[in-house]
Amino acid sequence: MLALLFHIGETKYIIKCDRIREIAPMVALKEVPHSPAYFSGYFNYRGTIVPVIDLCRLIQNIPCRKRLSTRIILVEYRRKETSHILGLIAERVAEAVKKPDDAFISAGIRSRKAPYLGGIVMEEDEMIQYLELDRLPDCIDFLPDSETTACDGDDPETD
Amino acid sequence: MISPGEKTSEKTSVKTSVEKPMAECWQKIGVWSKEKSCPVLQDVIHCRNCEVFIQSGRRLLDQDLPDAYREEWAGIMASEKEEELFQTISLVLFRVETEWLALRTQVLSEVIDPEPLKRHTLPHRKNRILTGIINVRGEIQLCVSLKELLGIEISEGSKTSKAGSGKSVDKTWYRRMMVIFSDDGKWVFPVSEIIGICRIHPTSFQNVPVTVAKAQSTFTKGIFKWEDRYVAFLDDELLIYSLARSVQ
Numbered sequence: 310m311l312a313l314l315f316h317i318g319e320t321k322y323i324i325k326c327d328r329i330r331e332i333a334p335m336v337a338l339k340e341v342p343h344s345p346a347y348f349s350g351y352f353n354y355r356g357t358i359v360p361v362i363d364l365c366r367l368i369q370n371i372p373c374r375k376r377l378s379t380r381i382i383l384v385e386y387r388r389k390e391t392s393h394i395l396g397l398i399a400e401r402v403a404e405a406v407k408k409p410d411d412a413f414i415s416a417g418i419r420s421r422k423a424p425y426l427g428g429i430v431m432e433e434d435e436m437i438q439y440l441e442l443d444r445l446p447d448c449i450d451f452l453p454d455s456e457t458t459a460c461d462g463d464d465p466e467t468d
Numbered sequence: 469m470i471s472p473g474e475k476t477s478e479k480t481s482v483k484t485s486v487e488k489p490m491a492e493c494w495q496k497i498g499v500w501s502k503e504k505s506c507p508v509l510q511d512v513i514h515c516r517n518c519e520v521f522i523q524s525g526r527r528l529l530d531q532d533l534p535d536a537y538r539e540e541w542a543g544i545m546a547s548e549k550e551e552e553l554f555q556t557i558s559l560v561l562f563r564v565e566t567e568w569l570a571l572r573t574q575v576l577s578e579v580i581d582p583e584p585l586k587r588h589t590l591p592h593r594k595n596r597i598l599t600g601i602i603n604v605r606g607e608i609q610l611c612v613s614l615k616e617l618l619g620i621e622i623s624e625g626s627k628t629s630k631a632g633s634g635k636s637v638d639k640t641w642y643r644r645m646m647v648i649f650s651d652d653g654k655w656v657f658p659v660s661e662i663i664g665i666c667r668i669h670p671t672s673f674q675n676v677p678v679t680v681a682k683a684q685s686t687f688t689k690g691i692f693k694w695e696d697r698y699v700a701f702l703d704d705e706l707l708i709y710s711l712a713r714s715v716q
Contacts, residue, residue: 335533336542353546377537378529403526 312408312430313382314437315399317365317373322399323406323430323439324382325413330394332402333381346370348449352396354383361396362449364440368423373398386446395446406432413439424448494521553669561663561699562646567620567684568699570692573665575704577647577654580604585645587611597714602656604647611656612711618684650708668692673701 311326338350338361347366352359361381365373373379380402384395408430415428425445430437497506499515508518515521558573589600602611614620642661647654673690687707688700 333545334541335538336545337535337538338542353542355545355547355549375533375538376529377531377533378526379533401526401529403529 310408310410311405312439313402314404314406314432315382316401317399318369318371320369321432321435321437322364323408323432323437324384324442325439326405328384328386328442330383330385333383333396334377335375335379335381335398349396349398352381354394354396357394359383359394359396360449361398362445363398365398365400367448368426373400376400378403384442386442388446393446395449397445492524556667556669558665559668559701560646560665561694562644562659563661563663564614564618564659565620565622567618568694568697569614569618570668570694570699570701571648571704571707575648575650575708577649579662580645580647580656582643582645582658595714597711602645604654604656607654609647609654609656610711610715611658612714614657614659617707617710617714618687620684648704648708650704652708652712655708655711663694666694668694668701676700 312323313326313329313332314321314323316322333352333354336352338352340350341348347363349361349363349366352361363373365371378401379398382397382399382402384397385392386395387393412430413428414430417428420426425441425448427439427441427444430439493506494515497509499521500509500513508520509515512518559570560573560576561568561570563569585602585604587600587602590598596616597612598610599613600611601608603609644659644662645656646659646662647656649655672692674692676685676688676691678685684700687702687710689703690701691698692701693699
Protein backbone atom coordinates (compact mmCIF):
# COMPACT_ATOMS: atom_id res chain seq x y z
CA MET A 310 0.00 0.00 0.00
CA LEU A 311 1.24 3.44 -0.86
CA ALA A 312 1.51 5.82 2.07
CA LEU A 313 2.37 9.49 2.25
CA LEU A 314 4.98 10.86 4.60
CA PHE A 315 4.80 14.37 5.94
CA HIS A 316 5.90 16.41 8.91
CA ILE A 317 4.07 18.30 11.56
CA GLY A 318 6.69 20.45 13.17
CA GLU A 319 9.66 18.14 13.59
CA THR A 320 7.58 14.98 13.90
CA LYS A 321 7.04 12.66 10.98
CA TYR A 322 3.59 11.30 10.28
CA ILE A 323 2.20 8.96 7.68
CA ILE A 324 -1.21 8.43 6.09
CA LYS A 325 -2.51 5.82 3.70
CA CYS A 326 -2.85 7.04 0.15
CA ASP A 327 -6.09 5.26 -0.75
CA ARG A 328 -8.24 8.22 0.27
CA ILE A 329 -6.02 10.95 -1.07
CA ARG A 330 -7.45 12.55 -4.14
CA GLU A 331 -4.75 15.06 -4.92
CA ILE A 332 -1.90 16.97 -3.35
CA ALA A 333 -2.15 20.67 -4.05
CA PRO A 334 0.42 23.34 -3.41
CA MET A 335 -0.26 25.84 -0.67
CA VAL A 336 -2.75 28.29 -2.08
CA ALA A 337 -4.39 31.46 -0.87
CA LEU A 338 -7.42 30.50 1.24
CA LYS A 339 -10.59 32.32 2.10
CA GLU A 340 -10.44 32.88 5.80
CA VAL A 341 -13.56 32.58 7.89
CA PRO A 342 -14.14 34.65 11.02
CA HIS A 343 -15.25 33.01 14.27
CA SER A 344 -13.86 29.66 13.28
CA PRO A 345 -11.50 27.46 15.27
CA ALA A 346 -7.82 28.23 14.86
CA TYR A 347 -7.10 24.93 13.13
CA PHE A 348 -9.54 25.81 10.38
CA SER A 349 -7.48 27.65 7.78
CA GLY A 350 -10.27 28.63 5.46
CA TYR A 351 -12.00 27.63 2.30
CA PHE A 352 -10.25 26.46 -0.79
CA ASN A 353 -11.73 26.71 -4.24
CA TYR A 354 -10.76 23.27 -5.44
CA ARG A 355 -11.69 22.97 -9.09
CA GLY A 356 -14.97 24.74 -8.53
CA THR A 357 -15.98 23.03 -5.29
CA ILE A 358 -15.52 24.66 -1.92
CA VAL A 359 -13.36 22.55 0.32
CA PRO A 360 -12.65 23.29 4.02
CA VAL A 361 -8.97 23.19 4.86
CA ILE A 362 -7.58 22.12 8.22
CA ASP A 363 -4.14 23.08 9.44
CA LEU A 364 -2.81 19.83 10.87
CA CYS A 365 0.04 21.57 12.70
CA ARG A 366 -2.49 23.77 14.48
CA LEU A 367 -4.74 20.83 15.24
CA ILE A 368 -2.03 18.57 16.58
CA GLN A 369 0.67 20.87 17.91
CA ASN A 370 -1.13 24.20 18.13
CA ILE A 371 1.50 25.99 16.03
CA PRO A 372 0.54 27.10 12.52
CA CYS A 373 2.25 25.37 9.60
CA ARG A 374 5.28 27.20 8.32
CA LYS A 375 4.60 28.67 4.91
CA ARG A 376 7.18 26.90 2.83
CA LEU A 377 7.31 25.44 -0.63
CA SER A 378 7.07 21.95 0.81
CA THR A 379 3.98 22.84 2.84
CA ARG A 380 1.13 21.44 0.83
CA ILE A 381 -2.57 20.73 0.97
CA ILE A 382 -3.52 17.05 1.00
CA LEU A 383 -7.00 16.65 -0.38
CA VAL A 384 -8.70 13.63 1.14
CA GLU A 385 -12.10 12.11 0.61
CA TYR A 386 -14.32 10.99 3.42
CA ARG A 387 -17.84 9.65 3.50
CA ARG A 388 -20.54 11.00 5.72
CA LYS A 389 -24.11 9.73 5.46
CA GLU A 390 -23.60 8.13 2.05
CA THR A 391 -22.23 11.28 0.49
CA SER A 392 -18.61 11.84 -0.27
CA HIS A 393 -16.90 15.01 0.86
CA ILE A 394 -13.45 16.42 0.35
CA LEU A 395 -11.32 17.86 3.09
CA GLY A 396 -8.02 19.67 2.75
CA LEU A 397 -5.22 19.05 5.24
CA ILE A 398 -2.21 21.33 5.44
CA ALA A 399 0.99 19.62 6.45
CA GLU A 400 4.67 20.38 6.25
CA ARG A 401 7.31 18.69 4.09
CA VAL A 402 4.86 16.71 2.05
CA ALA A 403 7.48 15.34 -0.28
CA GLU A 404 7.67 11.59 -0.11
CA ALA A 405 5.51 8.55 -0.63
CA VAL A 406 6.57 5.10 0.46
CA LYS A 407 5.28 1.60 -0.19
CA LYS A 408 4.29 -0.27 2.95
CA PRO A 409 2.64 -3.64 3.37
CA ASP A 410 -0.80 -3.59 5.00
CA ASP A 411 0.49 -5.28 8.14
CA ALA A 412 3.11 -2.56 8.63
CA PHE A 413 0.40 -0.42 10.19
CA ILE A 414 0.56 -1.63 13.76
CA SER A 415 -2.10 -0.63 16.22
CA ALA A 416 -0.61 0.92 19.31
CA GLY A 417 -3.37 -0.40 21.52
CA ILE A 418 -4.21 2.92 23.08
CA ARG A 419 -6.30 5.76 21.78
CA SER A 420 -6.38 9.29 23.03
CA ARG A 421 -9.87 10.62 23.59
CA LYS A 422 -8.79 14.09 22.58
CA ALA A 423 -7.13 12.97 19.42
CA PRO A 424 -8.75 9.70 18.27
CA TYR A 425 -7.39 10.22 14.76
CA LEU A 426 -3.88 9.37 15.97
CA GLY A 427 -3.51 5.77 14.96
CA GLY A 428 -0.77 3.25 15.52
CA ILE A 429 2.81 3.05 14.43
CA VAL A 430 4.58 2.29 11.19
CA MET A 431 8.21 1.25 11.32
CA GLU A 432 10.49 2.95 8.83
CA GLU A 433 13.96 1.50 9.19
CA ASP A 434 14.53 2.05 12.89
CA GLU A 435 12.17 4.97 13.16
CA MET A 436 8.64 4.87 14.54
CA ILE A 437 6.14 6.94 12.62
CA GLN A 438 2.65 7.55 13.81
CA TYR A 439 -0.11 7.22 11.27
CA LEU A 440 -3.21 9.33 11.04
CA GLU A 441 -6.56 7.63 10.63
CA LEU A 442 -8.48 9.60 8.08
CA ASP A 443 -11.74 7.92 9.07
CA ARG A 444 -11.65 9.42 12.52
CA LEU A 445 -10.33 12.83 11.61
CA PRO A 446 -13.59 14.41 10.36
CA ASP A 447 -15.29 13.46 13.64
CA CYS A 448 -13.05 15.89 15.45
CA ILE A 449 -13.90 18.82 13.29
CA ASP A 450 -17.16 20.20 14.49
CA PHE A 451 -18.33 22.30 11.61
CA LEU A 452 -18.25 19.81 8.76
CA PRO A 453 -21.55 19.02 7.01
CA ASP A 454 -23.82 17.00 9.30
CA SER A 455 -21.05 16.21 11.70
CA GLU A 456 -21.65 13.98 14.64
CA THR A 457 -19.16 15.70 16.83
CA THR A 458 -17.33 13.74 19.40
CA ALA A 459 -15.81 16.20 21.76
CA CYS A 460 -12.20 16.79 20.95
CA ASP A 461 -10.30 20.00 21.03
CA GLY A 462 -13.37 21.33 22.70
CA ASP A 463 -11.26 23.52 24.90
CA ASP A 464 -10.17 25.65 21.96
CA PRO A 465 -10.86 29.19 23.11
CA GLU A 466 -11.70 30.42 19.63
CA THR A 467 -14.37 27.83 18.96
CA ASP A 468 -17.63 29.53 18.44
CA MET B 469 11.57 -6.36 11.15
CA ILE B 470 10.46 -5.00 7.83
CA SER B 471 13.63 -5.03 5.82
CA PRO B 472 16.03 -7.97 5.73
CA GLY B 473 19.21 -7.71 7.75
CA GLU B 474 21.48 -7.04 4.81
CA LYS B 475 19.50 -4.09 3.67
CA THR B 476 19.41 -2.52 7.12
CA SER B 477 23.18 -2.58 7.42
CA GLU B 478 23.51 -0.90 4.06
CA LYS B 479 20.99 1.74 5.02
CA THR B 480 22.73 2.51 8.28
CA SER B 481 26.00 3.09 6.47
CA VAL B 482 24.22 5.64 4.32
CA LYS B 483 22.69 7.16 7.37
CA THR B 484 26.01 7.81 9.08
CA SER B 485 27.10 9.78 6.08
CA VAL B 486 23.93 11.82 6.26
CA GLU B 487 24.84 12.97 9.71
CA LYS B 488 28.30 14.06 8.61
CA PRO B 489 28.27 17.64 7.41
CA MET B 490 29.27 16.91 3.83
CA ALA B 491 27.99 20.01 2.14
CA GLU B 492 27.67 19.58 -1.60
CA CYS B 493 29.89 16.52 -1.63
CA TRP B 494 28.77 15.65 -5.14
CA GLN B 495 30.21 18.93 -6.38
CA LYS B 496 33.65 17.92 -5.16
CA ILE B 497 33.56 14.20 -5.83
CA GLY B 498 31.27 13.98 -8.81
CA VAL B 499 28.11 11.97 -9.16
CA TRP B 500 29.61 8.74 -10.49
CA SER B 501 31.78 6.31 -8.57
CA LYS B 502 34.77 6.47 -10.89
CA GLU B 503 37.23 7.30 -8.17
CA LYS B 504 37.14 5.65 -4.80
CA SER B 505 36.72 8.95 -3.01
CA CYS B 506 33.24 8.32 -1.60
CA PRO B 507 32.43 5.08 0.23
CA VAL B 508 28.72 5.49 -0.30
CA LEU B 509 28.98 6.03 -4.04
CA GLN B 510 30.41 2.57 -4.54
CA ASP B 511 27.17 1.07 -3.29
CA VAL B 512 24.69 3.49 -4.77
CA ILE B 513 26.49 3.98 -8.13
CA HIS B 514 25.00 7.42 -8.76
CA CYS B 515 24.30 10.28 -6.39
CA ARG B 516 20.61 10.24 -7.20
CA ASN B 517 20.36 7.00 -5.22
CA CYS B 518 22.16 8.51 -2.23
CA GLU B 519 20.34 9.74 0.83
CA VAL B 520 22.60 12.81 1.15
CA PHE B 521 21.70 13.97 -2.32
CA ILE B 522 17.98 13.27 -1.85
CA GLN B 523 17.85 15.14 1.46
CA SER B 524 19.66 18.15 -0.03
CA GLY B 525 17.10 18.18 -2.81
CA ARG B 526 14.29 18.15 -0.28
CA ARG B 527 15.88 21.02 1.61
CA LEU B 528 15.48 23.15 -1.47
CA LEU B 529 11.76 22.98 -0.79
CA ASP B 530 12.20 24.37 2.70
CA GLN B 531 12.17 27.88 1.35
CA ASP B 532 9.61 30.45 2.27
CA LEU B 533 6.59 30.63 0.12
CA PRO B 534 6.15 33.84 -1.86
CA ASP B 535 2.64 35.30 -1.68
CA ALA B 536 2.50 35.51 -5.45
CA TYR B 537 2.99 31.75 -5.60
CA ARG B 538 -0.02 31.13 -3.40
CA GLU B 539 -2.15 33.51 -5.41
CA GLU B 540 -1.06 31.95 -8.68
CA TRP B 541 -1.76 28.40 -7.53
CA ALA B 542 -5.12 29.43 -6.07
CA GLY B 543 -6.08 30.45 -9.58
CA ILE B 544 -4.79 27.27 -11.15
CA MET B 545 -6.45 24.99 -8.60
CA ALA B 546 -9.76 26.81 -8.93
CA SER B 547 -10.03 26.06 -12.62
CA GLU B 548 -11.05 22.72 -14.05
CA LYS B 549 -8.32 20.16 -14.30
CA GLU B 550 -7.06 19.66 -17.80
CA GLU B 551 -7.24 15.94 -18.21
CA GLU B 552 -5.03 14.29 -20.72
CA LEU B 553 -6.92 12.94 -23.65
CA PHE B 554 -7.69 9.26 -23.55
CA GLN B 555 -7.41 6.82 -26.41
CA THR B 556 -4.73 8.67 -28.24
CA ILE B 557 -2.87 6.74 -30.87
CA SER B 558 0.87 6.50 -31.13
CA LEU B 559 2.36 7.73 -34.39
CA VAL B 560 5.85 8.00 -35.71
CA LEU B 561 6.46 11.30 -37.48
CA PHE B 562 8.85 11.58 -40.38
CA ARG B 563 9.57 13.62 -43.47
CA VAL B 564 10.04 12.55 -47.05
CA GLU B 565 11.49 15.46 -48.99
CA THR B 566 9.04 18.26 -48.26
CA GLU B 567 6.14 16.16 -46.97
CA TRP B 568 5.52 15.44 -43.32
CA LEU B 569 4.06 11.99 -42.85
CA ALA B 570 3.00 9.74 -39.99
CA LEU B 571 2.55 6.03 -39.60
CA ARG B 572 1.23 3.98 -36.70
CA THR B 573 4.09 3.14 -34.36
CA GLN B 574 2.93 -0.48 -34.27
CA VAL B 575 4.18 -1.05 -37.81
CA LEU B 576 7.58 0.51 -37.16
CA SER B 577 10.28 -2.06 -36.70
CA GLU B 578 13.35 0.10 -36.41
CA VAL B 579 15.20 3.18 -37.58
CA ILE B 580 18.69 2.77 -38.96
CA ASP B 581 21.48 5.11 -39.85
CA PRO B 582 21.85 4.94 -43.64
CA GLU B 583 25.66 5.18 -43.56
CA PRO B 584 26.69 1.53 -43.12
CA LEU B 585 23.94 0.20 -45.33
CA LYS B 586 24.71 -0.76 -48.89
CA ARG B 587 21.85 -0.99 -51.29
CA HIS B 588 22.07 -3.36 -54.20
CA THR B 589 20.03 -2.64 -57.26
CA LEU B 590 18.22 -5.50 -58.82
CA PRO B 591 19.19 -6.12 -62.43
CA HIS B 592 16.51 -6.47 -65.09
CA ARG B 593 13.89 -4.81 -62.99
CA LYS B 594 12.86 -1.38 -63.93
CA ASN B 595 10.61 -0.39 -61.08
CA ARG B 596 10.56 3.08 -59.68
CA ILE B 597 9.15 2.00 -56.34
CA LEU B 598 11.40 -1.01 -55.72
CA THR B 599 14.86 0.49 -55.57
CA GLY B 600 16.83 -2.59 -54.56
CA ILE B 601 17.63 -4.93 -51.73
CA ILE B 602 19.37 -4.10 -48.52
CA ASN B 603 21.12 -5.99 -45.77
CA VAL B 604 19.54 -5.26 -42.41
CA ARG B 605 21.14 -7.20 -39.57
CA GLY B 606 22.06 -10.07 -41.81
CA GLU B 607 18.68 -10.33 -43.45
CA ILE B 608 17.93 -9.25 -46.97
CA GLN B 609 15.03 -6.83 -47.10
CA LEU B 610 13.37 -5.01 -49.93
CA CYS B 611 14.19 -1.36 -50.22
CA VAL B 612 11.43 0.80 -51.55
CA SER B 613 10.84 4.45 -52.20
CA LEU B 614 7.93 6.16 -50.50
CA LYS B 615 8.73 9.21 -52.53
CA GLU B 616 7.88 7.39 -55.72
CA LEU B 617 4.88 5.57 -54.29
CA LEU B 618 3.31 8.72 -52.94
CA GLY B 619 4.44 10.83 -55.88
CA ILE B 620 6.28 13.36 -53.78
CA GLU B 621 8.33 15.75 -55.84
CA ILE B 622 11.30 17.73 -54.74
CA SER B 623 10.09 21.26 -55.06
CA GLU B 624 12.33 23.59 -56.98
CA GLY B 625 11.95 26.29 -54.39
CA SER B 626 13.48 24.27 -51.60
CA LYS B 627 16.33 23.18 -53.84
CA THR B 628 17.43 26.70 -54.62
CA SER B 629 17.06 27.93 -51.07
CA LYS B 630 19.24 25.08 -49.85
CA ALA B 631 21.95 25.85 -52.36
CA GLY B 632 21.63 29.61 -52.02
CA SER B 633 21.91 30.29 -48.32
CA GLY B 634 24.85 28.80 -46.55
CA LYS B 635 23.14 29.38 -43.23
CA SER B 636 20.58 26.63 -43.56
CA VAL B 637 21.44 23.34 -41.89
CA ASP B 638 22.59 20.52 -44.10
CA LYS B 639 19.44 18.43 -44.11
CA THR B 640 21.20 15.31 -45.38
CA TRP B 641 22.45 14.92 -41.84
CA TYR B 642 19.00 13.85 -40.72
CA ARG B 643 18.58 11.10 -43.29
CA ARG B 644 17.52 7.74 -41.91
CA MET B 645 16.25 4.41 -43.09
CA MET B 646 12.93 3.32 -41.64
CA VAL B 647 12.00 -0.33 -41.36
CA ILE B 648 8.33 -1.21 -41.16
CA PHE B 649 6.91 -4.67 -40.90
CA SER B 650 3.75 -6.51 -41.78
CA ASP B 651 2.73 -10.15 -41.86
CA ASP B 652 4.36 -10.47 -45.26
CA GLY B 653 7.75 -9.18 -44.24
CA LYS B 654 9.74 -6.05 -43.72
CA TRP B 655 10.07 -2.99 -45.89
CA VAL B 656 12.91 -0.52 -45.78
CA PHE B 657 12.66 2.98 -47.15
CA PRO B 658 14.76 6.11 -46.86
CA VAL B 659 13.32 9.19 -45.16
CA SER B 660 14.72 12.68 -45.00
CA GLU B 661 14.16 13.14 -41.28
CA ILE B 662 12.47 11.48 -38.33
CA ILE B 663 10.90 13.55 -35.59
CA GLY B 664 10.02 10.67 -33.31
CA ILE B 665 6.95 9.19 -31.73
CA CYS B 666 4.05 11.28 -30.56
CA ARG B 667 0.53 10.62 -29.36
CA ILE B 668 -2.35 12.10 -31.29
CA HIS B 669 -6.01 12.02 -30.43
CA PRO B 670 -8.21 10.75 -33.28
CA THR B 671 -10.46 13.81 -33.02
CA SER B 672 -7.61 16.04 -34.17
CA PHE B 673 -7.60 14.42 -37.60
CA GLN B 674 -9.00 16.50 -40.41
CA ASN B 675 -10.11 15.36 -43.80
CA VAL B 676 -7.72 15.52 -46.69
CA PRO B 677 -8.26 18.64 -48.80
CA VAL B 678 -9.50 17.80 -52.28
CA THR B 679 -6.70 19.75 -53.87
CA VAL B 680 -4.04 17.31 -52.68
CA ALA B 681 -2.47 15.20 -55.43
CA LYS B 682 -4.41 12.01 -55.99
CA ALA B 683 -1.67 9.50 -55.19
CA GLN B 684 -1.07 11.07 -51.83
CA SER B 685 -4.69 11.47 -50.83
CA THR B 686 -5.34 7.78 -51.46
CA PHE B 687 -2.87 6.80 -48.81
CA THR B 688 -3.75 9.57 -46.39
CA LYS B 689 -6.29 8.72 -43.70
CA GLY B 690 -6.29 12.19 -42.28
CA ILE B 691 -4.28 15.30 -41.70
CA PHE B 692 -3.39 16.71 -38.31
CA LYS B 693 -1.47 19.68 -37.08
CA TRP B 694 1.66 18.99 -35.14
CA GLU B 695 3.47 22.03 -33.78
CA ASP B 696 3.50 24.38 -36.76
CA ARG B 697 3.18 21.87 -39.56
CA TYR B 698 0.54 19.71 -41.12
CA VAL B 699 1.23 16.00 -41.09
CA ALA B 700 -0.44 13.37 -43.26
CA PHE B 701 -1.41 10.23 -41.40
CA LEU B 702 -0.84 7.33 -43.79
CA ASP B 703 -2.96 4.21 -44.02
CA ASP B 704 -0.36 1.56 -43.27
CA GLU B 705 -2.46 -1.37 -44.48
CA LEU B 706 -3.02 0.21 -47.84
CA LEU B 707 0.59 1.32 -48.02
CA ILE B 708 1.96 -2.16 -47.38
CA TYR B 709 -0.58 -3.69 -49.76
CA SER B 710 0.46 -1.30 -52.51
CA LEU B 711 4.14 -1.93 -51.81
CA ALA B 712 3.56 -5.68 -52.05
CA ARG B 713 1.74 -5.28 -55.34
CA SER B 714 4.35 -3.00 -56.81
CA VAL B 715 7.12 -5.54 -56.43
CA GLN B 716 5.26 -8.48 -57.93
